[in-house]
Amino acid sequence: MENNGETKKCLHCQTDIPLKAKKCPHCQSDLRSFWARHIIFTGFLLMILLVIFMGMISDLISGFSTSTTNNQPQTKVKTQLSPELTQKSKEALASMKKDRDDIGQVTFYLDPSSPLSHNTNNVEVYISKPDDESAILRFAVSYAGEEWLFINKYIFNIDGKNVEVNPYKVERDNSNTIWEWSDDPITTDWSALAFAIAHSKVAKIRYVGTKYYDDRVITETEKKAINNVLNAYLVVK
Numbered sequence: 108m109e110n111n112g113e114t115k116k117c118l119h120c121q122t123d124i125p126l127k128a129k130k131c132p133h134c135q136s137d138l139r140s141f142w143a144r145h146i147i148f149t150g151f152l153l154m155i156l157l158v159i160f161m162g163m164i165s166d167l168i169s170g171f172s173t174s175t176t177n178n179q180p181q182t183k184v185k186t187q188l189s190p191e192l193t194q195k196s197k198e199a200l201a202s203m204k205k206d207r208d209d210i211g212q213v214t215f216y217l218d219p220s221s222p223l224s225h226n227t228n229n230v231e232v233y234i235s236k237p238d239d240e241s242a243i244l245r246f247a248v249s250y251a252g253e254e255w256l257f258i259n260k261y262i263f264n265i266d267g268k269n270v271e272v273n274p275y276k277v278e279r280d281n282s283n284t285i286w287e288w289s290d291d292p293i294t295t296d297w298s299a300l301a302f303a304i305a306h307s308k309v310a311k312i313r314y315v316g317t318k319y320y321d322d323r324v325i326t327e328t329e330k331k332a333i334n335n336v337l338n339a340y341l342v343v344k
Contacts, residue, residue: 188341199338203234212238216339218332225249225278225288230312230329232293232301232336234343242343244336246297248274248312249288255279256316258287264311265303272300287314305334 114123120134130137188196203216216234229249236242248261258277263270274289291297304310310325 193342196338196340196342199335200342202335203339214238216242216336216343218335220328220332222249225290226280226282226284226286227251228323230304230325230333232333234336234340235292236343242340244293244298244301244340245290246293246301247288247290248314249286250314250321251284251286252321253284254319255285256287256314256319256321258289258314258316260315262313262315263300263304264309264313265300265307266309270300270303272297301333301337305330305337 113126115126115128116122117124117131117134117136120131120136122131122133124131124133200216202219204219204221206215206217208215214236216236218231218233221231221233222229225247227249228251229247231247233245233247234242235245250256250258257279258274260271260273263272275291277287277289280286293301304325307325307330310330312323312325314321
């Protein structure tokens with residue numbers, strides 16, 4: 108069938124279908140965006156982004172009032188949560204394992220399934236809570252293999268859509284295997300990515316190096332852990 112402007116190609120089966128179709132009549136694929144298919148998750152994400160945005164504004168106001176430069180990661184501010192979400196978040200926080208750094212005076216909150224080191228293939232989010240500062244989220248990505256990649260970026264494929272991100276710094280080490288990892292404070296972009304991964308049907312990561320790359324599927328355990336930490340973050344003090 109010739110496309111006359113009133114039809115479009117289905118992204119899955121390449122058949123011409125009505126322009127405004129939300130579901131392919133041929134292959135039955137759902138053509139709505141990820142956000143339209145996951146209304147609850149979208150609303151939850153928007154709330155988190157609002158919290159981060161409010162924190163950014165708060166930091167800017169503080170910076171102007173003190174006339175100093177603030178290089179600390181963006182932090183959250185208090186927001187009103189529904190009773191249901193508050194209960195869910197408290198349960199998530201109670202399930203976290205804590206790693207205390209007495210010298211650094213900071214407590215880390217991690218999902219129980221999180222690995223203890225970066226010498227494995229893993230994508231995770233965790234909470235960093237300095238004693239005298241607000242809690243922040245961090246996004247850690249690690250690679251383990253037999254060959255150096257010299258990673259400079261990641262490409263995430265989330266339910267068929269690619270998202271490219273550049274870590275601030277990639278660390279490297281080796282023993283019996285090679286390790287490469289990054290550990291960055293979450294920004295607005297990383298926050299949206301974390302939510303998308305946690306609630307995806309299929310999420311993949313490509314570790315992109317200077318010459319080579321390595322692909323793998325992000326596991327259900329990793330996705331559940333990310334979601335658990337994001338929930339806990341809403342009520343950590």
